[in-house]
Every structure is written in C-alpha cells, then in structure tokens.
Amino acid sequence: MNPLKIGNVVHVESGYVDVLVTTGDLNLVHEDKTYRVGQLGSYMTVPMDDRTLVGFVISLGRQDVTSIDVEPQLILRMQLLGEIKAGRFVRGVNEYPIVGDDVWVAAAGDFESIFGSFDQLLSGSKHPQSFTLGRFALNQDFEVKVLGTELFSKHVAVVGNSGSGKSVTTAKILQEVLEFDQAQVVLFDMHGEYRQAFSDEDGQINANVTYLDSDHLVLPYWLLKYEELESIFVDRSNPADLATQISFLRSALLEYKQDAARELGLTDALTLDTPIYFSLEQIKTYAENLNDARYVLNDDHLAFSQLALRSLDPAEQQLLMRTQRCQFNRGNPEGETPHPLYFGKLLGLIDRVDTLFSDRRYEFMLRPLDHGLKSPFFKDYLSEQDSAGQSSSVMNHLIKLLTGRVEPRSNLTIIDMSGLPFEIVDITVAVLTRLLFDLNFWTCSKDRHPMLLVFEEAHNYVPRVPLKTSFAKVAVERVAKEGRKYGVSAMIVSQRPSELSETVLAQCNSFIAMRLSNPEDQDYIARVISDHFKGLIDMLPVLRPGEAFVIGDAVIMPMRTIVNMADPLPNSGNMDFFKVWSEDSPHYDIDSIIDNWRKQTRFLGADAEESKSVAPTFEADVPEPAATSPYPKKDAPPPPTPLERLIGKRPSAGAGDEGKKRAAAAKWRGQ
Ligand SMILES: Nc1ncnc2c1ncn2[C@@H]1O[C@H](COP(=O)(O)OP(=O)(O)OP(=O)(O)O)[C@@H](O)[C@H]1O
Numbered sequence: 001m002n003p004l005k006i007g008n009v010v011h012v013e014s015g016y017v018d019v020l021v022t023t024g025d026l027n028l029v030h031e032d033k034t035y036r037v038g039q040l041g042s043y044m045t046v047p048m049d050d051r052t053l054v055g056f057v058i059s060l061g062r063q064d065v066t067s068i069d070v071e072p073q074l075i076l077r078m079q080l081l082g083e084i085k086a087g088r089f090v091r092g093v094n095e096y097p098i099v100g101d102d103v104w105v106a107a108a109g110d111f112e113s114i115f116g117s118f119d120q121l122l123s124g125s126k127h128p129q130s131f132t133l134g135r136f137a138l139n140q141d142f143e144v145k146v147l148g149t150e151l152f153s154k155h156v157a158v159v160g161n162s163g164s165g166k167s168v169t170t171a172k173i174l175q176e177v178l179e180f181d182q183a184q185v186v187l188f189d190m191h192g193e194y195r196q197a198f199s200d201e202d203g204q205i206n207a208n209v210t211y212l213d214s215d216h217l218v219l220p221y222w223l224l225k226y227e228e229l230e231s232i233f234v235d236r237s238n239p240a241d242l243a244t245q246i247s248f249l250r251s252a253l254l255e256y257k258q259d260a261a262r263e264l265g266l267t268d269a270l271t272l273d274t275p276i277y278f279s280l281e282q283i284k285t286y287a288e289n290l291n292d293a294r295y296v297l298n299d300d301h302l303a304f305s306q307l308a309l310r311s312l313d314p315a316e317q318q319l320l321m322r323t324q325r326c327q328f329n330r331g332n333p334e335g336e337t338p339h340p341l342y343f344g345k346l347l348g349l350i351d352r353v354d355t356l357f358s359d360r361r362y363e364f365m366l367r368p369l370d371h372g373l374k375s376p377f378f379k380d381y382l383s384e385q386d387s388a389g390q391s392s393s394v395m396n397h398l399i400k401l402l403t404g405r406v407e408p409r410s411n412l413t414i415i416d417m418s419g420l421p422f423e424i425v426d427i428t429v430a431v432l433t434r435l436l437f438d439l440n441f442w443t444c445s446k447d448r449h450p451m452l453l454v455f456e457e458a459h460n461y462v463p464r465v466p467l468k469t470s471f472a473k474v475a476v477e478r479v480a481k482e483g484r485k486y487g488v489s490a491m492i493v494s495q496r497p498s499e500l501s502e503t504v505l506a507q508c509n510s511f512i513a514m515r516l517s518n519p520e521d522q523d524y525i526a527r528v529i530s531d532h533f534k535g536l537i538d539m540l541p542v543l544r545p546g547e548a549f550v551i552g553d554a555v556i557m558p559m560r561t562i563v564n565m566a567d568p569l570p571n572s573g574n575m576d577f578f579k580v581w582s583e584d585s586p587h588y589d590i591d592s593i594i595d596n597w598r599k600q601t602r603f604l605g606a607d608a609e610e611s612k613s614v615a616p617t618f619e620a621d622v623p624e625p626a627a628t629s630p631y632p633k634k635d636a637p638p639p640p641t642p643l644e645r646l647i648g649k650r651p652s653a654g655a656g657d658e659g660k661k662r663a664a665a666a667k668w669r670g671q
C-alpha cells in the first residue's frame with residue numbers, strides 16, 4: 001500500500017468528496033516529513049488513471065453509529081480544487097472520483113507540480129506577470145505568487161478582523177507594485193498609517209510617492225456635483241424652507257458658473273455638475289440679499305435703503321443684488337412687500353455656508369485659494385488674480401498630482417484623510433474617485449493608463465445600508481461595476497465585510513481573506529465568494545496575524561498564505577501596553593495635546609518637517625485660457641459694478657498695491 005494513502009472515497013457530491021479514513025496513525029511520516037491526516041485546510045489527492053485530483057480538507061469527524069458493537073468510523077470531507085494532468089495543475093475537475101477510489105495525503109511532489117505549473121504559466125512573457133505575496137502556509141518551501149493583472153483588473157478585497165494584517169498586506173502589495181516605473185495607485189488612507197511604509201529611515205517620503213494630507217490637499221468645492229453641494233449647504237431643519245433653498249441653489253449655480261463657462265467656451269455644455277469655478281461667497285451674498293429683499297409696493301423696484309439705488313432700473317438693481325451686499329429699508333414708509341419667494345427663507349443655507357466657511361477643517365474645500373497658497377503642492381498654481389477660467393484649472397493640477405504626472409514621476413498618491421471631519425470623508429472620497437474614473441473614461445482607449453484605487457476602511461464610506469449621504473458608495477460602486485472597462489481597479493480593504501456594499505464586494509474577483517471571527521462577516525463573505533468555499537471560510541477564525549487565504553483568478557488555487565511582511569511597515573498603531581506601562585513617559589504633556597486638539601493640528605512625529613518638502617513640478621503646464629476670452633487679463637482692472645458706476649468710484653481705487661490685492665482677493669471670494 002502506498003505510504004501516503006489515508007483512506008477511500010465513500011461519498012461523492014458536486015465539488016465534495018467524503019473519505020473513510022483507514023489509516024490507523026493520523027500522524028503519517030513520509031520522507032522525513034510528518035503529515036497530520038485530516039488537518040483542516042491540508043491538501044489531499046485522489047490518484048486516477050491519467051490524472052490526480054487535488055482537494056483540501058474542510059471537515060473531519062467520527063460517523064454516528066447506532067450499534068455499540070460497531071467502531072465509529074472517521075470520515076473526512078474534502079473539497080475538490082483541481083487536477084494534475086501530465087505534470088500540470090489546472091483548476092476545476094473534469095472527472096469525479098468514484099466510491100472506493102484511494103485518497104492520499106498531498107506531498108511535496110504534488111506541490112511541486114502545482115507550483116511548477118504556475119511558473120510554467122508565467123514563463124515566456126516579455127514583462128513580469130506576477131509578484132510574490134508570501135509563502136505557502138502548509139509547506140513554506142513554496143512561494144505564493146500572485147498574477148498582477150488578474151488581481152487588479154477585476155478588483156480585489158482584503159478582509160479580516162482588526163489586527164489580522166490587512167494594512168501590512170496592503171502595504172506589501174503596493175511595495176511590490178511600486179517596483180514598476182509606470183505604476184499608478186491612489187490610496188485613501190483613513191488613519192494616516194501608510195506614510196511610514198513608503199518613507200526612508202529618516203521619515204522622508206520616497207521620491208515616487210506623493211503624500212497629501214488635509215493640510216496639503218486642495219479639493220475646491222466647485223468640483224462637487226450639485227447633489228453633494230446640496231447635502232452640504234441646504235439646511236433641512238425647517239422643511240418649509242427646503243424647496244426654496246434648493247431652487248435658489250440650483251439657479252444660482254447655473255448663473256455663477258457662467259463666467260468660467262464663457263471663458264472656457266462651455267456655455268452650451270454647461271450643467272449644474274460641470275466642474276468649473278464659481279464663487280461660493282458671491283452665491284452667499286446673493287442669498288443674503290434675497291433673504292432680506294423687499295419690493296416697493298405694487299412696483300418691480302427693489303426697496304433699497306439708499307434712495308439713489310432705489311430708483312435704479314430694475315435690471316440694474318438685480319445685477320447689484322448678485323454682486324454685492326445690499327441694504328433694504330426696514331421701515332415701511334411707502335408700503336413695501338417682502339420678496340415673495342425668498343424673504344426669510346434662505347437663512348438656513350446662509351448659516352450653513354457661514355459655519356462651514358469658518359470651520360478650519362473645511363478650508364481645503366471651501367477656501368481653496370487660501371488653503372492652496374499654503375500648500376507646497378498647489379501654491380505655484382493658484383493666484384488671487386486668476387480669472388474664473390484660470391481658477392478652474394486647479395482641477396488639472398489636482399488630477400496630475402493624483403495620477404503622479406509630476407516630475408519626478410510619482411507612482412503612489414496617498415490621501416491621508418485622518419485630519420478630515422468624518423462627514424466630509426464621504427464627499428472627499430466620492431469626488432476624488434469620480435475625478436479619477438472620469439479621467440480614464442474621457443481618455444481615448446489607446447492612451448488609457450490603468451490605475452488602482454485603494455479604499456482603506458471601506459465599510460465606513462461604502463456601506464451596505466446607505467446612510468443619509470452615500471456619495472462615495474455611488475462613486476466606488478461605479479468603479480466596481482464599470483471600472484474594468486476603463487482600466488480603473490478597486491482594492492477594498494475592510495474589517496467589517498458584512499457592512500460593505502454588496503455591489504462592490506460581489507464585483508471583486510480576488511479575495512485576500514485574513515482572520516475573520518464574526519459569523520455575520522463569514523457568512524457574508526462565503527455568500528459573496530461562493531458557497532463553494534464555505535469550508536474554507538469556516539477556517540478563517542483560526543488564521544494567525546499575517547496569514548490569509550488568497551482566493552480568485554490571481555492564484556492557481558486557493559492558497560493559505562503567510563504574507564511576507566511589508567518593509568518598512570505601515571504605522572499600524574499597535575501599542576505595547578505593558579512596555580509603555582512599565583516605563584516612564586517624561587514627554588507626556590496634556591496641555592500641548594489639548595492645544596493641538598483645539599487648533600486641530602496633529603503631531604506627525606517624523607513627519608513634522610513634511611511641509612518643507614518640495615512640491616513636484618507638473619509634467620505639462622496648464623493651458624492659458626483662450627486668447628479670445630471676453631474676460632479681462634490677469635492685471636486688467638475688473639469692469640465697474642453697477643454700484644461703482646452709480647457712485648462714480650471703485651472701492652479699492654487709489655489704495656495702491658494693498659487695494660489691488662484686496663480687490664483681487666475679494667474677486668476670489670466673490671465679493
Ligand atoms: N504578514 C505578517 N506577518 C507577521 N505579522 C503580521 C503580518 N501582518 C501583520 N502582522 C501583525 O499584525 C499587526 C496588525 O497588522 P495590521 O495593522 O496590518 O492589521 P489590520 O488588519 O490592518 O488592523 P486594523 O483593521 O485595525 O487596521 C501588525 O502590527 C503585525 O504585528
């Protein structure tokens with residue numbers, strides 16, 4: 001009898017085989033190696049005439065017996081994975097075993113065939129096709145290699161409990177990917193842990209990595225879609241005012257985008273969602289005016305408090321309302337009527353804009369000029385003097401940064417979202433994901449460059465059950481559903497897969513499943529991957545940190561893998577409680593911590609020098625606005641406003657440079 005034989009097939013079902021274990025000793029020794037028969041996850045073979053079937057053990061137990069005279073028998077259930085034919089392993093089985101066939105323990109020779117087949121598959125290609133993720137857990141002599149295109153092109157999910165090793169695995173994969181000169185990855189880093197994995201020993205970020213935290217990122221509000229703007233600015237506390245705020249915002253947006261649209265030749269194509277500059281402050285001013293506006297009784301003249309303005313032509317009055325703050329007569333000398341639509345109804349919207357404008361955490365979005373002038377990545381590409389069309393070109397710079405089209409070429413852009421308020425994370429992920437997707441969508445197919453988007457802690461913003469706002473969910477689901485066609489791939493990292501969008505998870509073709517002990521998560525993953533792998537999912541709770549089942553087209557068969565450590569490691573925040581508790585901590589200073597907390601500045605340790613880092617230069621300069629632009633050149637004074645014409649002077653006239661600067665800044669803020 002072959003020394004590796006452990007029993008015989010007694011039951012065959014699609015994909016599963018039950019084996020009666022006949023070997024007396026479950027510790028089988030062969031060629032100096034000990035095989036523990038029936039160990040969950042271990043591999044078995046069924047030798048047949050011209051092929052050998054390969055499967056792995058998913059359960060082992062004694063069969064129930066009804067008679068006390070009969071010895072209970074040991075039954076092992078294995079799941080079939082593939083077959084070795086002519087020395088080559090292929091997934092899936094063409095022929096099933098029959099009752100009575102011998103079953104053997106898979107030994108080193110079988111693994112050589114399996115892993116050798118993979119190497120054969122790779123040979124003959126001009127460019128690298130795979131990278132080494134780790135070692136085969138059941139026989140660490142073998143490396144687990146993963147096919148890059150198969151892993152990324154159809155999306156990959158990395159799931160596991162907190163502390164199971166997801167971030168280390170993600171960092172390891174990205175470190176491998178970054179070996180390629182033209183790799184293009186954007187990573188949404190929720191806790192600021194990845195910088196360390198892409199820095200040298202002095203904490204200096206690698207030359208091919210762009211690191212944008214909330215201090216350095218600029219995401220102008222005008223890149224948001226209408227719905228996103230509505231969710232931020234429309235106040236829902238008073239339902240009676242809701243429709244008025246919405247109708248105001250829609251019409252104001254279309255109106256205030258006209259300047260940039262004309263300059264960029266987009267008037268006919270303009271929609272609420274066209275990503276071009278408009279002035280939020282100017283919209284706020286207009287809202288304040290409408291909110292207070294009164295008309296002269298039975299007249300279409302606005303009842304401004306200044307008599308001279310009161311008699312202006314109504315069309316000019318309307319223009320005034322749109323450009324500067326106006327005062328209205330509070331009294332009622334001639335009988336005045338409040339604005340029939342807006343009077344008092346826009347207060348909620350005005351308050352929200354005001355509140356968010358003054359919240360420092362929103363500066364990167366709502367005050368892009370002020371914020372960008374402080375960022376080494378943006379300061380050279382922004383100016384207070386920019387026209388509406390020129391201001392719109394920040395989008396070009398942002399996309400170049402995100403895609404690494406900078407000098408030197410950057411392969412990874414890390415968006416550190418740890419400093420952002422939670423409510424804005426959703427919109428930030430949504431806008432950036434959409435920008436990147438749309439970039440590839442609008443690129444002609446021969447020029448398209450594949451990109452990988454890594455969504456860390458994705459359950460927070462790609463939830464299964466939609467939250468009030470789920471813009472990121474929509475954007476990431478679009479990548480999951482359509483990204484493959486446009487070369488945009490998603491890597492979804494989550495500790496709570498059962499809280500993740502089913503659409504996104506179901507589109508993932510590869511899974512790196514790490515220790516997962518929550519039954520809800522296990523069931524969900526089993527359902528999404530395929531019930532076929534239920535046995536394997538049942539083993540997830542016993543995995544060690546850094547150990548994973550790699551499942552999908554990227555590997556030759558589901559591989560229990562000990563993932564190689566990333567080097568350097570991400571800053572996973574593992575604290576050695578006992579070490580810290582047993583040492584003095586002389587630098588612990590609550591006063592300065594609270595000071596930082598109030599100022600909303602986080603101490604980044606080695607990263608403190610970061611703001612001094614040199615901003616990259618962009619590959620191509622942003623085109624100047626069209627020469628035929630009807631708008632004044634940078635240094636030309638803006639045309640007089642109706643008020644200026646009326647009172648015959650400019651507010652900043654004669655104030656020298658300071659006045660010019662103020663006027664220009666006011667333009668940016670829309671005053
Ligand atoms: N491949 C590995 N080999 C050995 N140990 C590992 C490996 N990967 C992770 N670990 C250990 O597990 C710890 C936690 O890893 P990691 O931060 O990647 O977990 P995580 O799943 O991302 O957790 P969280 O969900 O809380 O972010 C690491 O600090 C390390 O000690």
Ligand SMILES: [Mg+2]
Nearest residue numbers: 166167168572
């Ligand atoms: Mg993590």
